[in-house]
Amino acid sequence: MYRAPLEDMRFVIDEVLCIGETLGSLPRFEELGVGEDLTAALLDEGGKLAGEVLAPLRRGADMQPARCEDQKVVISPGYADAIRQLAQGGWFGISADADFGGQGLPELYGTAASEMWNGADMAFALAPILSSGAALAIASHATDELKAIYLEKLHTGEWTGTMNLTESGAGSDLGVMKTRAVPNGDHYLITGQKIYITWGDHDAVDNIVHLVLAKLPDAPEGSSGISLFLVPKFLVNADGSLGERNDVYPVSTEHKLGIHGSPTCVMAFGDQGGAVGYLVGEENRGLTCMFTMMNEARLKVGLQSLGATEGSYQLALAYAKDRVQGGVPIIEHADVKRMLLTMKALSEGMRALAYSEAVTMDLAHYGADAQRSMAQARIDLMIPVIKGWMTEVGVELTSLGVQVHGGMGYVEETGAAQYLRDVRITPIYEGTNGIQAADLVGRKLGRDGGSTMAAVLDMIRADAQDYLSRGGSLEIIGQCLLKAVAQQAESTEVILQMLSSNPEVAGAAAFDYMMQTGFLFGAWQLARGAAVAQAALKAGSDNEFYARKVATATFYAQSILPRCEGYAGSVANAGGALQDYPVGWL
Amino acid sequence: MYRAPLEDMRFVIDEVLCIGETLGSLPRFEELGVGEDLTAALLDEGGKLAGEVLAPLRRGADMQPARCEDQKVVISPGYADAIRQLAQGGWFGISADADFGGQGLPELYGTAASEMWNGADMAFALAPILSSGAALAIASHATDELKAIYLEKLHTGEWTGTMNLTESGAGSDLGVMKTRAVPNGDHYLITGQKIYITWGDHDAVDNIVHLVLAKLPDAPEGSSGISLFLVPKFLVNADGSLGERNDVYPVSTEHKLGIHGSPTCVMAFGDQGGAVGYLVGEENRGLTCMFTMMNEARLKVGLQSLGATEGSYQLALAYAKDRVQGGVPIIEHADVKRMLLTMKALSEGMRALAYSEAVTMDLAHYGADAQRSMAQARIDLMIPVIKGWMTEVGVELTSLGVQVHGGMGYVEETGAAQYLRDVRITPIYEGTNGIQAADLVGRKLGRDGGSTMAAVLDMIRADAQDYLSRGGSLEIIGQCLLKAVAQQAESTEVILQMLSSNPEVAGAAAFDYMMQTGFLFGAWQLARGAAVAQAALKAGSDNEFYARKVATATFYAQSILPRCEGYAGSVANAGGALQDYPVGWL
Structure with missing residues (x-):
């Protein structure tokens, strides 16, 4: 457990x-x-x-x-x-x-x-x-009025909230959505159907606050014609008490590979004439409003992958200590140790990266004026890497968690397979990893010509140089980092050239570039911890915990970081057969 | 479909x-x-x-x-x-x-x-x-008598067969098994319980022939004390007609991540006194008997991965052609194309490798005297790579098949997730991939000092050199192959040195080495197809199929083969932190 x-x-x-x-x-x-x-x-x-x-x-x-019965969702025990x-x-x-x-x-x-x-x-x-x-x-x-009514209840958890974006014909491309909002006095009447609505309905709290993307009658075509609305499950009276049931209902829940406990609902708005909704932000600026929350949401998906991986690791570790084969616990077998250490090192690398960038986010929001814009540029660069890389790694590691269990991992009652099934959604939702990669390359590198990336690589290079002089394992880590950061600079140069000469090639290379970046950033943040730990040991600490931190980061640098070289090779060649291959030949 | x-x-x-x-x-x-x-x-x-x-x-x-009811398995519709x-x-x-x-x-x-x-x-x-x-x-x-009774019925599919190896305390380590066989006239009485028995019971055929590992009363300790028995579900009379029901029954079926249609049974032998069993091979030589079938069985598991991947690819391809986002079918999106081409190229590489080694297997069995021993050495080397590498790749690719579908891939009714769930067993059974890697390194490299591997690498080098002179894409493929084969030779040298100086390090490096080997061998066999195709085009064929073969192999060489470099880096470093890491620190 x-x-x-x-x-x-x-x-x-x-x-x-x-x-x-x-x-x-x-x-x-x-x-x-x-x-x-x-x-x-x-x-x-x-x-x-x-x-x-x-x-x-x-x-x-x-x-x-979770299951839907009579327009209500019954959640898990x-x-x-x-x-x-x-x-x-x-x-x-x-x-x-x-x-x-x-x-x-x-x-x-x-x-x-x-x-x-x-x-x-x-x-x-x-x-x-x-x-x-x-x-x-x-x-x-939202307006102060809406904030006054809804915000505290969400923050205290008395009510919960949902995000209603996707429709059956509109996923990654929201511009073609069909949900409509018609002005009606101080509010709007919303009609349409949304899919994949996470925790779209349940009865654990008194009210649910749905945020819904919809189009006004005279809205421009495409994604610049989308507005954001607040649609409560129950209307709220002036005194804060709950009023009428609003015209929004769950239709069904999906039968999914994992996250079974999370009700993924089809939601119907306005089947009885129109759900009452209130405009959030300006008309036709709904997507912009959504974009402002995107970094937080995508960080959270990265954390899902980290959490599931840690859970998977703990279960596999306990099994490997307990299970005897050939007279010894299987944790003594070289390959089982390799699997567990891979899980541990990458989990810690993910944690180090995600937490570090949570600080960047705090600085972007609440730092001194001078800090804020630099921090914002950095977090904008980091988020697609955190979401994309961490979720890819999460799938790999929870699959290793199954593998450590051998045949027992394939039997559901062990609980190992559930981690893999659950985490498999994370590369998909909140922007597929293809979209993350395109965002990293097309927007985040493209908009500043790679200068934020260059600044981060400078920091890594400086840290790595510092480690070289510290001796011991830190010196090894420093060497590995310097090699990888040089490859990263090369890949970045390749991508930037592609962006100016042939953006579509950059798109083909984007995923491998994102993965290369993630493995490097994870190594860097893990190395920072190792530096702290080695300093503590040098200062006389006999805490084994610190020795473990150094050893784990060294393993990452020696055994995992070399993957960057493979990705770099693919990035460099993306302008070849991948680009030239006619899609009709698939 | x-x-x-x-x-x-x-x-x-x-x-x-x-x-x-x-x-x-x-x-x-x-x-x-x-x-x-x-x-x-x-x-x-x-x-x-x-x-x-x-x-x-x-x-x-x-x-x-499949489900077990009243000691019978009811199979799927x-x-x-x-x-x-x-x-x-x-x-x-x-x-x-x-x-x-x-x-x-x-x-x-x-x-x-x-x-x-x-x-x-x-x-x-x-x-x-x-x-x-x-x-x-x-x-x-088996004896001629047993062959006469059982073999034809299995070959014609009138009856089916099973393999009963694993017990709850004896998986990868079969030496500690508890199932017993006591001599009783012309047969033995078997008692014990086996788990993970694939297709252990069903009523689609009249009889089921179980092959069961068990220990004789006076058997030596460990794996050299195991014998193999034939235990039919129904005893067979002298005239070939079916006799009494034998004392072997399914107890339950497992609730698994995938392959739900395959009844994975717990089988009870001898609960009513002893199941009648007949010795196959010599006493205490059961494991040796099993070893002789291992290559065939492991090739088949590799084929499972190939088959599931092909199915997954076809489903994803159809979806990507049909699904419109941003005004175009998503197959036009660079990253979706990358995913599909990765699936296609690796599937074709797997097929090229598996089929090529099926020929090697035929030559080892039925070739001229001069061919047989060389072919046997080659197939022995190839099998752990085919089983290990192909099943790892299958998990990656069926997961890509889910990813191409976006959110729809996570919904079970699409059928994409089932490929991933099904194929996830293949790295586990028939010897986990950790065991394949150890077999490749410890036995197959170790026993001949790497000479069979060196012979294969010579063949790859010769082919690659030939491609250099052929111009066009073949020249590119040849260059990529030469680079990868040089890395492979280096990694092999590293592994061989480890084997003599510190075998445990070799064990830690084995998995990455197996993966490096697989990606190279797949590229090689795919390149051989490209060479045939380019020759056909040069000879005047206007069959687009050939052009496609060349382009697919080129993509593999440029975008997938670079992974070998990453694995090589990990192999080279396995003697560092991975080896030194105390298991108590996990």
Whole structure:
């Protein structure tokens, strides 16, 4: 059963990222006592909730999926109570504005919390993820009136929220959507059908706040003609009490490969004349409103992959210690050790990267003026890598988690296969990884000619140079990093040339470039932890934990980082047969 | 719905491997008319059976898995009739001895057939796979009396066969098994419980022939004390008619991630006193008997992966042509094209490799005296690569098949996820891929100091050199191959040094080495096809099919083969942090 890896999490937050110094002194956080004590208290409390309340629900929810009956969704056993406990702990609004019932804490703590919920039960964790996404859209774009009515309830977890984007004919391309919004006094009447609506309905809370993309009658064609609306399940009276049932209902739930506990609904709006909706942001600017929440949402999907991988690792590790073959526990077998260490090193690399960029996000929002724009450019560059690379890696690692179990991994009752089934959605939703790769290359590199990437590579190079002089394993890590950063610079140059000469080739190379980038960034952040750990050991610490950190990062640098070379080769050749291949020949 | 890729299969069999010349003239086959006409007839008939009879059963069997009721297994809808049709077509014994009801045809044709059954429905295809495995064990090691009774019925598909190896405490390590066999007149009485018995029971045929590993009362400890027994479901009278029900029953079926249609049984032997069993081979030589069938069985598992991947590709391709986003079918999107071409190129590489080594297997069995031992050494080297590499690649590619579908791929009714779930067993069973890697490195390289590998690399080098002079895409392919073969030689040298200095490091490096080897061998065999195709084009053919073959192999060489570099880097570093990492730190 999952236990939050508190020591690893605390190490990154306090010792590597030094949250007290980095974020604790910012005006937004200075009175909250952000620092080691708060980290410990939060992780402790969150870890208990994850391990004792959520994790025990994971297998049951897989076997008793959410289902739709008579226009209502019945959720899996124990979920309703778990949502209430999460709400009571203040976790729904951990990083949200204190003015509206949130805790006002750094995104870094919200990131740690999200890792824990996802480690315990990915399907359940989607409830708070979607809620905070909806709340963020309202906080960023809604009128004060709407904020006053809806925001606090979402932040406290009394209500939950959803995002309604996709239609059966409109997935990655939202411009062709058919859902309509017609002005009707102080509100709009929404009609249409949305699919893949995560946690679209349930009865664990009193109300659900749907954020819905729809088109106005006179809207321009395509994606610039889409507006965003708030559509509550129950209308809200002036005094805050609940009024009439709104005309929005779940039609069915999908039978999915995984995340069975998460109700993935087809939602019908306005079958009885029109669902009451309120405009959020300006007319026809709905996609822009959605874009402002995208970084947070995509970071969360990366965290899903991290959480599921950590859960998968813990299960595989316990099995490998217990299972005897050939007279020894299988963990002693060289190949089983390789699999487990690959899982461990990449999980820690993912965590190091995601947490580091949660800090970047906090700095982009709440840093000093001088910091903010640089931080925003960096997080914009990092997000497609975090979402794309971490979710690809998550699929690989949870599959290794199955493999460690041998035949037992293929039997569902072991629980190993569920991690793979659950995590398999993460490369798909919130923008497929193809879209992440295109975003990284076409937008994030393209818009500044690669200067943000170059700045990050400079930082990696400087760190690696520093490690060379530190001796021991750090020197090895530094060498590996220098080699990989040079390859990354070359691949980036190749991509930039493609972008100017033949953008379509860049698109063909984008995925491999994204993967190359992710493996490098993960190595870098893991190396930063190793540097902290080696310094502590040199200063006389006899804490084995530090020695482990150095060894894990060294393994990553020696055995995993070489993959970058393979990706670099594919990137360099993307202008060849891949580009030239006629699609009619597929 | 799956359609056997007849044109691709025929190309490899007739034009690349030239079955008529290579095998048609061998004494075993010379009167059978092995050659292009027979290839066409067999593929046509098998393709119809796969596409029209088996493929329509795949989704239904997934949703209505085999189940055990009252000590009987009820199989999925339509399977019983499909088994009978396969039997009537003579497919169960396609490569088996004509003396005992088989067709006596090359393993290459059996390989092509197996690809088709697996492409249509992997769970179903396990029935003929296990039957032919059991038949092969009997043909190789049983007495003439047992052969006379059991072999023809297995070859004609009137009866099916199973392999009973694993026990709950004895998986990869069979030495500790508890099943016992006590002599009792002309037979033995078997008692014990076996798990993971594929197609362990069903009522589609009149009898089931179980091959069972068990220990004699006075057997030596460990794996040299295991004997092999034939245990029929129904005893067989002297006149060949069925007699009493034997004391072997299914206890339950597993709830698995995939291959739901294949009954994976717990089998109880001797609960009512002892199941009647007949010794196969010598006492205490059961594992040796099993080893003689291992190459065939592992080739078949590789074919499962190929078949499932081809099925997954066809489904994804159809979806990508049909699904419009942004005004064009998504197949026009650069990243979707990349995914589909990756699936196509690797599938064709897998096919080229597997078929090529089916020929090697035929030569090892039926070739001239001078050929046989070299062919045997080569197939022994190839088999762990085919099983290990092809099944790893199959998981990657069927996962891409899900990804091409976007959100629809995660919904089970699409059928894309089933390919991933089904194929996920292939890296596990018939020896986990960790065991394949250890076999490749520890046994196959170790036993001849790498000389067979060196001989294969010489062949690749010679082919690549030849391609350099042919110009066009072949020249590019030749360059890529030369680079990769040089890396392979280096990695092999590294591994051989490890084997002599520190075998455990070799074990840690084995998996990456196996993957490096597989990607190279696949590229080589695909290149051989491209060479044939380019020659045909130069000779004036205007068949677009040939141009496609060249382009696909070029893509593989440019965009996939660079992965070898990544694996080489990991192999070279395996003596570092991976080796040094204490397992207690995991």
